[in-house]
Amino acid sequence: MNTDEHQPKLLSLVLAVYNEEPSIAALLRRLQAFRQSSQVPIEVIFVDDHSSDDTPGLLREACRTNACFRYLRLSRNCGSHAAILAGLEYAKGQCAVFLASDLQDPPEIIPRLLQHWREGNHVVWAVRERREGISLRERLIARSFYWLMNRFSEVSFPPQGADFALLDRRVISALLASAGADPSLGADIASLGFRHAQVSYVKAARPFGRSKWNLRKRLKAFADAFVSHSFAPIRFMSYAGILMAMVGFLYAIAVVALRLAIGIPVEGWASLMVVTLVLGGMQMTMLGVLGEYLTRTLREARRQPRYFVEEYVASEMEMPWHAADQGQESLRQLPHNVTPTHD
Numbered sequence: 057m058n059t060d061e062h063q064p065k066l067l068s069l070v071l072a073v074y075n076e077e078p079s080i081a082a083l084l085r086r087l088q089a090f091r092q093s094s095q096v097p098i099e100v101i102f103v104d105d106h107s108s109d110d111t112p113g114l115l116r117e118a119c120r121t122n123a124c125f126r127y128l129r130l131s132r133n134c135g136s137h138a139a140i141l142a143g144l145e146y147a148k149g150q151c152a153v154f155l156a157s158d159l160q161d162p163p164e165i166i167p168r169l170l171q172h173w174r175e176g177n178h179v180v181w182a183v184r185e186r187r188e189g190i191s192l193r194e195r196l197i198a199r200s201f202y203w204l205m206n207r208f209s210e211v212s213f214p215p216q217g218a219d220f221a222l223l224d225r226r227v228i229s230a231l232l233a234s235a236g237a238d239p240s241l242g243a244d245i246a247s248l249g250f251r252h253a254q255v256s257y258v259k260a261a262r263p264f265g266r267s268k269w270n271l272r273k274r275l276k277a278f279a280d281a282f283v284s285h286s287f288a289p290i291r292f293m294s295y296a297g298i299l300m301a302m303v304g305f306l307y308a309i310a311v312v313a314l315r316l317a318i319g320i321p322v323e324g325w326a327s328l329m330v331v332t333l334v335l336g337g338m339q340m341t342m343l344g345v346l347g348e349y350l351t352r353t354l355r356e357a358r359r360q361p362r363y364f365v366e367e368y369v370a371s372e373m374e375m376p377w378h379a380a381d382q383g384q385e386s387l388r389q390l391p392h393n394v395t396p397t398h399d
Contacts, residue, residue, distance in 0.1 A: 067096045067170070068152035069163070070143030072136040073115065074105040076157050079264035080114040083157055090163045091124060096170065101146055102157070103139040104129040112367075119369045129367040137241040137277075138362045144228050152228055154241075155182075155220035160260050168255045169222040178224040178250035183214040185256040201278050209286035211246040214254060218242060224250070237355035237362060240281035247285060283352055289345045296338060 069087070076083070091098045102115050104127065112129060119125040128142060140154045151173055155161040161182065169180040187195065202213050223231070227250050235244050282289075 064096055064150040064170070064173075066149040067094075067098050067166075068144075068147035068149035069098060069100045069166075070103065070140055070147060070152055070154040071100065071157040072103050072105055072139035072143070072154075073107065073111055073157045074133070074136070074139075075107045075109045075111060076264070077107075077109040077111050077114065079157070079159055080111060080118075082264070083159060084118050086159065087163065088122075090166070094167075098124060099148060100125050101143040102127045103143040105136060105139040106130050106133045116369045120371055123371045125371070127367070127369040128365050131364040131366040134363045135273075137239045137280075140241055141232065141235055141239055142363050142365065144223070145232055147228065150225050151222055152225075153220065153222045158262050159264070160262055161220045162257060162260070165255060165257050166222070172253040172255065173222055173224065175253070176251065177253040178227050179245060179248075179252035180222040181214060181218040181252060181254045182220045182222075183218045183254045183256050184216045184259045186216075187259045188261040190261075197274060201274075201281075204278075205243065205281060205285070208288040209243070209282060211243050211285050213242065213246060218254075219259065221245065226250070235362070236284060236352070237358075237360065238280040238284065238352055239362065240277065240284055243281040243285045279348060280352075283348050290349070293342045293345060296342075300335065300338070 071083075073080075087100055091100070102119070102125065104112055104115060106129065112127075115125075115127045119127040126146070128146060130139060130142060134142075143154065144152055151170075153163075153166055153169060155163065165182060169182065172180040187198075198217055202217050205211065205213055223245070227245065227248060230248050230250075231244060234248070235241075
């Protein structure tokens with residue numbers, strides 16, 4: 057890299073926001089303090105995942121009075137991963153950092169991420185050294201997720217997990233081009249295969265409100281990541297079918313042998329019901345696994361957009377919508393159904 061490439065002309069911060077009204081004021085103060093202390097020009101993109109509280113009003117006001125802030129509101133709740141992809145699509149920096157808006161991920165470690173980027177790494181993971189303020193159940197669920205992904209999928213994660221990262225412009229372009237209808241951000245980035253590094257940090261306890269990641273959302277996130285990047289369930293179904301066929305064949309030989317050699321018929325209504333229920337349960341489970349794959353295949357085949365942006369707010373002082381000097385392939389335009397709001 058030449059000298060100019062060692063320092064980004066613009067760094068983009070992308071934050072997915074959903075019903076974070078209690079934490080918005082503290083978040084804005086923290087981002088302002090970080091921006092003022094930073095030696096790199098920064099833009100902050102808030103992506104509102106269709107919040108139902110007063111989060112939109114607070115962010116609109118902040119973006120109208122600060123030239124470095126921009127606000128996108130999605131037309132429906134699409135999930136944090138799709139929201140981050142929307143923010144990355146609008147990002148103009150040579151590199152971008154996506155992080156949570158609940159103040160658990162510290163923006164103060166971003167200079168360390170930038171240092172690894174300057175050294176030639178295209179992806180710099182912020183890896184959790186430990187997590188504060190979570191229960192044993194949540195820790196076990198997280199560890200199980202990363203263990204299963206590392207053991208049975210085609211991608212590799214830090215065992216402790218990573219919730220935010222810095223991405224080079226070329227990684228952003230590849231991610232936007234390859235992410236599917238049910239994106240799993242960490243797995244999708246890991247599958248791209250660019251040069252990467254890690255920075256450890258302590259994930260703080262959530263200071264405001266409650267986490268939106270309930271068990272249902274965690275299971276969906278796991279299914280999205282696992283189905284998109286692993287064929288282990290399909291292979292397991294094949295192996296289980298072969299095993300059951302072999303067991304059934306051996307049992308049939310035993311039944312015939314006992315009848316012919318000893319003259320003892322094999323009785324057992326209970327054993328017959330057990331076999332029927334076990335096989336029926338396995339078949340239904342296998343159909344469910346196939347349904348997960350087929351459902352996602354259908355969504356990919358329909359080629360519907362992952363999200364729609366219904367509102368865009370920025371200050372009149374916003375930097376021009378132009379990024380040719382940063383090596384982007386083309387100028388991005390707002391969707392035809394979105395009108396920029398400048399106050």
